[in-house]
Amino acid sequence: MKHPPIALFGAVMGLAGLGLTSRAAAPLFPGVFQAPAYFTELWVLLGVAAFLALIALYGRKILFHWNEVKQEFASPAQMGFCATLPVGMTLVAGGIAPYLPSAADALWWAGAALLLAMQVWGLRRVLEGGIELAQVNAGWMILFIGGIVLPGSGIALGHDEAARFMFGIGAAATPFVMGLAFYRAAVGAPIAEPLRPSWFILLVPPSLVFAHGAAFFPGFAFLENLYFFGLVLAAGLLLYARRFWRWPFGTPWWAFTFPLDALAFAAVRYAEGHPEAPWKAVAAAAVLAAVFFVTMVSIRSAHEFFRHLLRHGA
Numbered sequence: 001m002k003h004p005p006i007a008l009f010g011a012v013m014g015l016a017g018l019g020l021t022s023r024a025a026a027p028l029f030p031g032v033f034q035a036p037a038y039f040t041e042l043w044v045l046l047g048v049a050a051f052l053a054l055i056a057l058y059g060r061k062i063l064f065h066w067n068e069v070k071q072e073f074a075s076p077a078q079m080g081f082c083a084t085l086p087v088g089m090t091l092v093a094g095g096i097a098p099y100l101p102s103a104a105d106a107l108w109w110a111g112a113a114l115l116l117a118m119q120v121w122g123l124r125r126v127l128e129g130g131i132e133l134a135q136v137n138a139g140w141m142i143l144f145i146g147g148i149v150l151p152g153s154g155i156a157l158g159h160d161e162a163a164r165f166m167f168g169i170g171a172a173a174t175p176f177v178m179g180l181a182f183y184r185a186a187v188g189a190p191i192a193e194p195l196r197p198s199w200f201i202l203l204v205p206p207s208l209v210f211a212h213g214a215a216f217f218p219g220f221a222f223l224e225n226l227y228f229f230g231l232v233l234a235a236g237l238l239l240y241a242r243r244f245w246r247w248p249f250g251t252p253w254w255a256f257t258f259p260l261d262a263l264a265f266a267a268v269r270y271a272e273g274h275p276e277a278p279w280k281a282v283a284a285a286a287v288l289a290a291v292f293f294v295t296m297v298s299i300r301s302a303h304e305f306f307r308h309l310l311r312h313g314a
Contacts, residue, residue, distance in 0.1 A: 003065055004057050006072050007081035007139070007251050011301065012054065012088035014257025016047030016095045018294045020152060021265045025287055028268050028280065043294070044095035051092045058085075076131045079122060080139030086115035087146045094153025101157070108150075108157055112166055115146055119169065136184045137191070138201040138255070144177045145170040145205050151212040152265070164216055171213065174205045194248045200237055203259035206230035207266035214269065227266050231282070234263055249304065253297050260290040 022040040025032075062069050072078045089111030097104040122143045125131075147170030154163030181202065185191075191199070206226040213223045241247075244256075267286035271279040 003061050003068060004054055005078075005081075005251055006058060006069075007078070007084055008254070009051075009054055009058075009084035009088045010081070010251070010254035010258065011297075012047050012051045013084055013091055014047075014254050014261065014294050014297065015043050015050055016088065016091040017258045017261035017265075018290055019043035019045075019047060020091065020094050021261045021268070021287065021290060024265055025268045025283070028271055028283060029287075046298070047088075047095055048092055051088060073121075076125065076135040077137060078139070079125065080137065080141065080143040083115060083118050083143040083146045086111040086118065087142060087149050089114070090150050090153050094156060097153065097157055104153075105157055108153055108159065109162075112150055112154070112159075112162060115150075115166070116169075118143060119147075133184055133188045136180055136188070137195065138181050138198045141177050141181065141201050141205060144173045147171075148174070148205065148208040148212060149262075151215060152208075155215060167212055167216065170205075171209050174209060178202065178205055194250050195252050196241070196247055197244070197252045197255040199240065200255050200259040203230055203234055203237065204262045206233065207259075207262040211262075211266040211269045224270065227270050230263055230266060234260075234286075249300055253300070256293040257290070257297055260286070260293050264290040 019040050019042070022043060026040065073082055090108050093104040093108035093111065095104075096107075122140075147166035147168070149170075150166045151163040154160070154166070185199070207230045210223045210226040210230070213220070213226075217223065241256075247253075264283070264286040267279075267283040271283040
């Protein structure tokens with residue numbers, strides 16, 4: 001793959017996100033997810049490997065194919081997915097924190113600063129106008145709401161106030177951007193079939209505003225309602241995607257992965273506070289769904305990559 005789209009950093013989010021979710025699930029399911037051990041750290045390692053490979057490939061794209069890079073950032077239909085890079089950086093930072101704390105610290109700050117810069121640039125682009133409704137997509141949530149992801153690793157690294165700041169921006173933007181995405185889905189032209197997995201990004205805001213909001217605002221029970229909404233939304237999305245295997249495979253399939261990681265993380269956090277058996281069962285089902293989709297998309301991506309090599313060479 002010579003010129004990867006920046007949206008492919010969604011693979012980093014999906015892989016590293018599953019590793020972090022598995023670590024969080026370890027206390028709830030003792031003996032199943034041993035952290036750090038054979039399962040949790042495998043996904044972290046794959047996320048780090050994907051990040052390093054994509055950074056090298058995308059760096060080459062910046063140097064030799066600058067016009068393609070500018071197009072990705074300038075296009076309203078693509079600009080939201082550009083934020084997969086900084087958000088992925090913060091997730092990798094959380095993954096390597098137990099082993100390389102100084103590198104994790106620097107990577108998290110770099111990701112947070114880059115995301116904030118992208119958000120300011122994105123707001124300017126929106127205020128300029130001229131964006132058609134058909135160009136609005138769920139990827140905008142990664143850009144404008146992506147800050148809700150950062151506390152997972154930021155708090156662990158000791159950056160509570162910076163994580164709170166980024167979370168606050170994302171949480172405040174959530175009703176506006178999610179509302180626009182739902183409006184686009186309801187009244188806009190149907191989304192192209194290859195992009196249909198991107199609707200799963202809708203799962204991230206209710207899941208992580210609940211899970212990370214509870215860390216900043218303990219005792220604020222209203223946040224639990226967001227988790228309940230996330231469960232119903234997940235059921236609707238899975239029904240919508242009931243024949244997903246017929247959809248054309250491509251980079252957008254990675255949009256299945258991190259949103260389901262986020263839902264699983266929220267389910268684990270809720271089950272920890274509500275030890276009744278049904279909630280633990282829901283958490284187990286959410287984790288299994290995340291594992292299934294991340295594994296399936298990883299295998300299919302590897303298959304497509306090696307098939308491309310065989311056909312066209314490196």
